[in-house]
Amino acid sequence: MPRRTQIFQVSTLYGAATVAAALEAGLFGPRPDARRILLVCNNAAVPEAALRLDEMHGYERIAGRFDSVISWNEEIRPFHPSVWGPRGNDTALWQKAFRLAWGIGERDLVDLAVESIQVNPGRALAAIFSEAAVHVYADGLMSYGPTRDRLPQTMASRIARLLHLDLIPGLKPLLLSEYGVRPEIVPDEAFREVLDEISQDAADDPRLAPVLAERPTAVLLGQYLAAINILSEREEEDLHVRMLTGAARAGHRSVVFKPHPTAPAGYSAALSKAAAEAGVRLTVLDAPLLAETLYRHCAPELVVGCFSTAMVTASAYYDVPVARVGTGLVMRNLKPYPNSNRIPLAIVDHLVPDLERGQRPALVGAAPESLSSLVRAIGFCMQPTSYANLRESTVTWLRNHLADSPAYYFPELRLAELDLPGSRPRARAEFKVRRARQAGRAAVRAAIRRGTGK
Numbered sequence: 001m002p003r004r005t006q007i008f009q010v011s012t013l014y015g016a017a018t019v020a021a022a023l024e025a026g027l028f029g030p031r032p033d034a035r036r037i038l039l040v041c042n043n044a045a046v047p048e049a050a051l052r053l054d055e056m057h058g059y060e061r062i063a064g065r066f067d068s069v070i071s072w073n074e075e076i077r078p079f080h081p082s083v084w085g086p087r088g089n090d091t092a093l094w095q096k097a098f099r100l101a102w103g104i105g106e107r108d109l110v111d112l113a114v115e116s117i118q119v120n121p122g123r124a125l126a127a128i129f130s131e132a133a134v135h136v137y138a139d140g141l142m143s144y145g146p147t148r149d150r151l152p153q154t155m156a157s158r159i160a161r162l163l164h165l166d167l168i169p170g171l172k173p174l175l176l177s178e179y180g181v182r183p184e185i186v187p188d189e190a191f192r193e194v195l196d197e198i199s200q201d202a203a204d205d206p207r208l209a210p211v212l213a214e215r216p217t218a219v220l221l222g223q224y225l226a227a228i229n230i231l232s233e234r235e236e237e238d239l240h241v242r243m244l245t246g247a248a249r250a251g252h253r254s255v256v257f258k259p260h261p262t263a264p265a266g267y268s269a270a271l272s273k274a275a276a277e278a279g280v281r282l283t284v285l286d287a288p289l290l291a292e293t294l295y296r297h298c299a300p301e302l303v304v305g306c307f308s309t310a311m312v313t314a315s316a317y318y319d320v321p322v323a324r325v326g327t328g329l330v331m332r333n334l335k336p337y338p339n340s341n342r343i344p345l346a347i348v349d350h351l352v353p354d355l356e357r358g359q360r361p362a363l364v365g366a367a368p369e370s371l372s373s374l375v376r377a378i379g380f381c382m383q384p385t386s387y388a389n390l391r392e393s394t395v396t397w398l399r400n401h402l403a404d405s406p407a408y409y410f411p412e413l414r415l416a417e418l419d420l421p422g423s424r425p426r427a428r429a430e431f432k433v434r435r436a437r438q439a440g441r442a443a444v445r446a447a448i449r450r451g452t453g454k
Helices: 013-024 059-063 072-076 088-102 122-128 188-201 209-214 233-249 266-278 291-298 309-318 327-333 342-351 369-382 388-404 412-417 425-452
Strands: 004-010 035-040 068-071 109-114 133-138 159-165 183-186 218-221 254-258 281-284 302-305 322-324
Touching: 004 013, 004 122, 013 059, 013 133, 013 159, 013 183, 013 188, 035 072, 059 188, 068 072, 088 122, 109 122, 188 291, 188 309, 209 254, 209 281, 209 291, 218 233, 218 291, 218 309, 233 254, 233 266, 233 302, 233 327, 254 266, 254 291, 266 281, 291 309, 302 309, 309 322, 309 342, 327 342, 342 369, 369 388
Parallel strands: 004 035, 004 109, 035 068, 109 133, 133 159, 159 183, 218 254, 218 302, 254 281, 302 322
Antiparallel strands: none
């Protein structure tokens, strides 16, 4: 009789915690009914030099929920997980090879749970296991945004559901909705229990002791915006300093900075200098643990960030007030317009108080109606072909609300490109000139290819 094997692809501990919570909630059936494989991917630019998932506190506790753990990087070496995918004619051969290597019988049924079906490695796995039902899980705010790339219908039709955390109650994910994929919430209780389990694993880390001794009342969250070319290193350094300055102005004298694992060490040095000048006691926590573990052990009174999902989890699962810094700067720098970070930025910008404007930090709470309509309008402008059904509501929103919204939500050139309200004649003319130049360059390249016979 055929058995069922469930393959769970993860690349972050936060994502792995989301999967573990879904398992605890019974969203993948009873454990005895299937063999479960944890497929670990390291998608860092240089995986050999990056922090590995198995080095993070809490990893072993999550891995214990699976029958076996496999490294995707090792399986496809020397290729990079974000780049490699099978050629169309080779998918059957790869499936046979992986079934043999992973102990999956030729007739066994396979289910896939991937963190993104739009890009590799999730897309590669879905192509290889071409008969498998696909479950997509979203471990952050990006689930509320549009699908980045169009999927082949043969792949889209196999997606059973989108599992997501209810980070913004009342806000429905836009991701994969154009394919009729059903969203399903991973219960808050199950996720919080997994986070607590992970936190317990870090209790004895000596790097946490100095933080606890300083009793910080505010947490500053670093991201990796320079590493993905959204900000320059200097701009990101300045962003962290602005967070610290805002926390100090709000009365916090003991602050902990939680850098992103891929951030340069120099960021901490710049922040330390600013803390000394502001008379703030700063502790830098450079340890392999989730920000949520810090919340559990430190019980801060404030969390400050730009648009990190960890800001929202602080509010949703630990009742810690949050404040933002620099969302406008980042949105203005974000290119191209369909960049997947745009919706998380808009959500935080719309819901979270601005620390630099003296707004009082607060819990995020449920989504107001204004947020749902804003997210869908931005989602349409990001992917107008995939979400053509949202054009009419976007036009209505722009006519009613554009004048009262920050200019960085809807740049004039984008509105001109899509022939939407709010673009002045000058912007439309500039767009036409830009499009003519692009067409001219494309014609020149085509002529060169014809001349060289390529």
